[in-house]
Amino acid sequence: MKVIDLHCDVLYKLSIMSEPFSFGDADVIQANKMRLIKGEIQVQFFAIFISPEIPQSEKFTAAMRQIELFHSKVITPNPEIIHITDWTQLDLLKEGEIGAVLTLEGADAIGEDLGKLNALLDAGVKLVGLTWNPANAVAHGADEPSHLGLKPFGETVLEVLNERNIIVDVSHLNEQSFWDVLPKVKHVLASHSNARSLCDHPRNLTDLQAKALVEKGGHIHIVYYPPFIKLDFEDLTLVDLMNHFTHFANLVGEQHLGLGSDFDGIAVFIEGLQDASDTQQVVQNLRKHFTEDEVRGITANNFKNYIIKVIATS
Template sequence: MKIFDAHCDVLSKLLEDPRLDFIQEKDRLDVTLERMLESKIGFQNFAVYLPASFAGEFRHVLQCIDLFYERILSNRQIHLIQTQDDLRHAHNQGQIGALLSLEGVDALQGNITYLRILYYLGVRSIGITWNYANWAADGVLEQRQGGFTAQGMNLITECNRLGMILDVSHLSEKAFWELLSRSDKPFIASHSNSSRICPKLRNLNDDQITSIIRTGGVIGLTFVPPFVHAEEPVTMDRLLSHIDHICSLGGSRSIGFGSDFDGIKEKIAGLEHAGKYHQLIELLQKNYSEEDVEHFIYKNWYHFYMDNLPSHHRIGERE
């Protein structure tokens, strides 16, 4: 069974230490090529997230993208996903599809030209904030809990026009609702859980979840232990409560996974790295139908991207 993971931070680790071996660095990387092949990961979204020491400069975003091309895409088993055709090709040929996203628009510095440059380089989804405020919007941990700025509203419009998918993980609730009213495209939460099950600000409340379901988005349940359950140690079965609850809201076809591997220090017992995905699949198969498991693990994300990526690639042409 193939796997579609909507969020990992391996590029941040490669930025901090370019000597790391993406092929088989098992001590310091959660996601490696060996582990992806072992778990039959069919698609992996690689996030560009700049650690604080890199001060949100656009040149470091470009460094991450260069690392993506040089260290990830240089492997023959991996195929860059920019269009529906790319997605279909990787699926049919049995290659690992690699998607590129930006987590937090801080480094764009309000410059929409930078956004378009990232689109031309292959970035296909944008997480608007990390936890705090930037020039576009407030993050979920920003004390004032504001929404979008005027520049941020322009960002939404341009992302819609380009065909850049918007991601609400880490976004303030007020900004979430403003995005819902402003965007004419469905959006995602690449790595967020249910706040009803685990009351954390980073998780989504029922109204948010229902809105994502209604508008055709997908929620990637994350493996960050404090967002799964309040008490440690956190085991895999705690994820089932999040799945059950979202399904109770009508979201069985809006559930995926976004591990956040390489962005977390604490790990769920049994899901310590990308090579352990098979254990999650076995747990899911004991509790849900084979059809539902296939949708949770792979098909829901695959169908979303097939519906929302550009149909084909032409330099300089927008959707």
């Protein structure tokens, strides 16, 4: 069954490799091309993530370097991987083709420079997370005190993102930033977050946040990272992951759910879900809880329906 996966960190991993590994089949890359094919990934979102350890003066260059790697390692050597620069391309993908979408995981790279933001958007970034876990010039991340919210520069950033019909990703925001952003944003979703009522981690969404996000027209994409699934994750199984799907389905409806693996950004795994090639294990387990049409929705069609609305309101 075809899958749309809203988050992986392949580009960051490529950027820190000291050897010239191939995206096609390098074993160290959890979402390499061969594994995407085996996992039946039809569309993979590729995040630009900049480590907080990189000096601010070097972050934009690091972001542009990852975009260069996206083209030189992912797109150019692999003609079957199609860079999605317009959402209408999703319905034009042929059998055997994989859509590739650029995203920004944290706006650290732009500092307080809208020119840098526009440069990243011009390069094809279609979805923007305002923060990673720390704060930046835009907002406060999940590691920050929950009462600190969107910053003044963030208001301006949101205006640009709204004007350019960019989807805003709330996955890494702290609670106040989430609540500050939600009424101001045009297109919104959580690309890789789980239910805080099942796993009390600041990276997860409370039930109140989940309801508000869906009421705003947003989506929730479930992440495979064990610490976001269960606080005591030593004996984690796919059953525990399914609990997050069923919880959110009961809370907001399965038609608002999707997948956001976080492969290549994680180093601990659910048993049987080690890399993108295992993605159909998620599909098989979803079938135990949902109808076939509902499973097709969660794996891909829900996001396609979401994008239809994004296009219609752009």
